[in-house]
Amino acid sequence: MSVTTAPARTAGPSAYRLTPRGVLVSEWTKFWSLRSTWITLTVSVFLLILIGVVASASSSPGGEGPGSNTSDGPGLALSGSTFAALAVGILGVLLAAGEYTTGMIRSTLAAVPARLPVLWSKALIAGGIAAVTMTVGALVSFLIGSPLAPESTAGTGLDDDGVLRALLNAGLYLGLVAVLGVALGMIVRSSAGGIAILVGTLLIVPTLTSLLPASWSDAITPILPSRAGDGMTALHTPDGVHGPWGSFLVITAWVVAALAGAAWRLRKTDA
Amino acid sequence: MIEVREVVKRYGAKTAVDRLSFTARPGQVTGFLGPNGAGKSTTMRLIVGLDRPTAGVALVNGRPYAEHAAPLREIGVLLEAKAVHPGRTAVSHLLGLARTHGLPRRRVDEVIDLAGLTAVAGKRVGGFSLGMGQRLGIAAALLGDPAVIMLDEPVNGLDPEGVLWVRNLLAGLAAEGRTVMLSSHLMSEVSLIADHLVIVGRGRLLADTTVVDLIAQAAGGGVKVATTHPGMMRELLSGPGVTVTWTAAEELLVDGLTSKQIGMVAARHGIPLYELSQRQVSLEQAFMDLTREAVEYAATTDTARILQETSR
Numbered sequence: 001m002s003v004t005t006a007p008a009r010t011a012g013p014s015a016y017r018l019t020p021r022g023v024l025v026s027e028w029t030k031f032w033s034l035r036s037t038w039i040t041l042t043v044s045v046f047l048l049i050l051i052g053v054v055a056s057a058s059s060s061p062g063g064e065g066p067g068s069n070t071s072d073g074p075g076l077a078l079s080g081s082t083f084a085a086l087a088v089g090i091l092g093v094l095l096a097a098g099e100y101t102t103g104m105i106r107s108t109l110a111a112v113p114a115r116l117p118v119l120w121s122k123a124l125i126a127g128g129i130a131a132v133t134m135t136v137g138a139l140v141s142f143l144i145g146s147p148l149a150p151e152s153t154a155g156t157g158l159d160d161d162g163v164l165r166a167l168l169n170a171g172l173y174l175g176l177v178a179v180l181g182v183a184l185g186m187i188v189r190s191s192a193g194g195i196a197i198l199v200g201t202l203l204i205v206p207t208l209t210s211l212l213p214a215s216w217s218d219a220i221t222p223i224l225p226s227r228a229g230d231g232m233t234a235l236h237t238p239d240g241v242h243g244p245w246g247s248f249l250v251i252t253a254w255v256v257a258a259l260a261g262a263a264w265r266l267r268k269t270d271a
Numbered sequence: 272m273i274e275v276r277e278v279v280k281r282y283g284a285k286t287a288v289d290r291l292s293f294t295a296r297p298g299q300v301t302g303f304l305g306p307n308g309a310g311k312s313t314t315m316r317l318i319v320g321l322d323r324p325t326a327g328v329a330l331v332n333g334r335p336y337a338e339h340a341a342p343l344r345e346i347g348v349l350l351e352a353k354a355v356h357p358g359r360t361a362v363s364h365l366l367g368l369a370r371t372h373g374l375p376r377r378r379v380d381e382v383i384d385l386a387g388l389t390a391v392a393g394k395r396v397g398g399f400s401l402g403m404g405q406r407l408g409i410a411a412a413l414l415g416d417p418a419v420i421m422l423d424e425p426v427n428g429l430d431p432e433g434v435l436w437v438r439n440l441l442a443g444l445a446a447e448g449r450t451v452m453l454s455s456h457l458m459s460e461v462s463l464i465a466d467h468l469v470i471v472g473r474g475r476l477l478a479d480t481t482v483v484d485l486i487a488q489a490a491g492g493g494v495k496v497a498t499t500h501p502g503m504m505r506e507l508l509s510g511p512g513v514t515v516t517w518t519a520a521e522e523l524l525v526d527g528l529t530s531k532q533i534g535m536v537a538a539r540h541g542i543p544l545y546e547l548s549q550r551q552v553s554l555e556q557a558f559m560d561l562t563r564e565a566v567e568y569a570a571t572t573d574t575a576r577i578l579q580e581t582s583r
């Protein structure tokens with residue numbers, strides 16, 4: 001028989017073993033080997049920069065058009081952050097739910113039967129990559145956009161008070177949204193379902209709260225993830241949301257809760 | 272070694288696996304047989320911890336699968352050909368799995384060569400045929416150079432050359448002292464390669480046997496003797512514990528004597544024989560007899576009758 005199979009098993013314990021670092025490297029490899037990852041990331045950076053620059057250039061304080069409500073440099077530069085949040089959130093959902101919709105999860109969990117390292121690695125990689133690229137996007141948007149903004153705009157210099165904090169927080173916020181997406185994808189195990197919940201949370205619920213009686217809406221608004229994003233990234237905290245630190249705690253609480261749910265589901269239910 | 276002990280798996284009211292116990296040993300090919308819906312895939316998922324048993328334990332090399340330090344070195348599995356993200360290339364799929372255990376890129380190239388996928392290694396898996404998908408799944412199973420290889424319906428979708436390749440590969444792996452287990456719903460396929468047979472139906476163990484034993488058990492069909500002198504032969508062969516039936520003009524069916532004994536008698540008396548054969552119930556038939564009661568989706572007698580009537 002002319003079958004040459006794998007080289008004979010080496011005697012004694014092998015140097016190769018399952019490690020948390022290995023799982024992290026594996027998820028890194030898997031992340032970059034999908035075309036959808038590249039497309040989603042590029043689109044989100046592009047949207048963040050494009051919308052920010054356009055908003056800065058066309059800003060006319062008190063007038064019409066995008067950016068008319070915000071009068072400061074970071075606010076204009078981050079005009080695209082809602083779209084960017086959707087894009088990185090969807091990236092996170094696809095990263096997690098895509099494993100289930102394709103059946104890949106069975107290969108993944110057969111290699112990593114402890115399961116939880118897969119979730120932590122995905123969250124870390126989606127969050128880290130989104131945070132880094134979106135920070136770069138926010139800085140680029142600001143650096144191109146603010147020279148184009150009208151003279152009267154506040155905070156158009158990177159060394160102006162609070163400007164750098166607002167821009168870096170935008171990257172941090174978008175990184176956390178990507179982690180939220182991963183957790184949602186792991187919980188619902190369906191790309192469509194995860195994206196629907198994400199869009200609902202980031203876009204639809206904030207709009208709906210304005211229909212509620214003022215006392216309700218005032219209580220709910222500050223704890224919405226998207227409003228917490230506004231609180232983190234605003235140069236001057238708008239009415240009705242927590243300041244940068246408070247807002248950071250709010251979004252972190254959401255992310256931790258979602259990750260806890262995802263971990264529970266991953267551990268307890270059959271793959 | 273795979274040990275399944277009193278494993279039960281229920282999905283709601285439906286019991287997919289019902290107190291199933293068996294052992295797949297090193298150096299042997301264990302065929303896991305049963306009709307569709309018998310619980311074979313579920314059992315395999317339980318073994319690698321994808322599903323949690325309702326009761327009982329499944330052990331891989333003496334431990335629950337998840338407790339191993341290097342799971343991919345313990346058992347390699349092919350569960351379904353489509354346990355792959357279609358957007359990745361064959362190489363990145365395998366690399367993603369290899370990285371979890373720190374296996375080198377070289378090992379990925381080795382299994383790709385072994386599976387005959389070198390030409391399509393850089394192609395996205397979404398465009399693979401069923402057979403290529405199976406080869407990729409088998410490559411993934413061999414990635415960690417595991418002591419146990421467990422494959423669910425590995426020859427599904429393979430061309431004849433691929434089927435032969437899988438057969439030789441698995442025989443080779445067992446000869447190296449590894450535990451090999453493969454499932455199938457076709458006895459004809461499994462009997463060619465397996466030594467040990469675990470036959471299930473409706474989640475229950477129907478038989479834990481070997482191909483040799485099953486053949487012996489199935490072979491109680493008597494010896495067919497064709498001769499120019501059937502009358503003489505019948506008289507010569509008759510005796511205590513021997514029944515001779517005249518089945519055709521020049522044909523006898525003898526129970527209770529081996530073909531060798533009959534041949535000796537004929538030779539001693541100079542009676543020409545032109546056929547002397549052990550009549551065997553086919554393995555396929557033996558398998559069908561075993562599983563008849565357990566077939567999940569058997570045609571009901573009514574549909575069978577309707578089909579008969581329409582075919583008239």
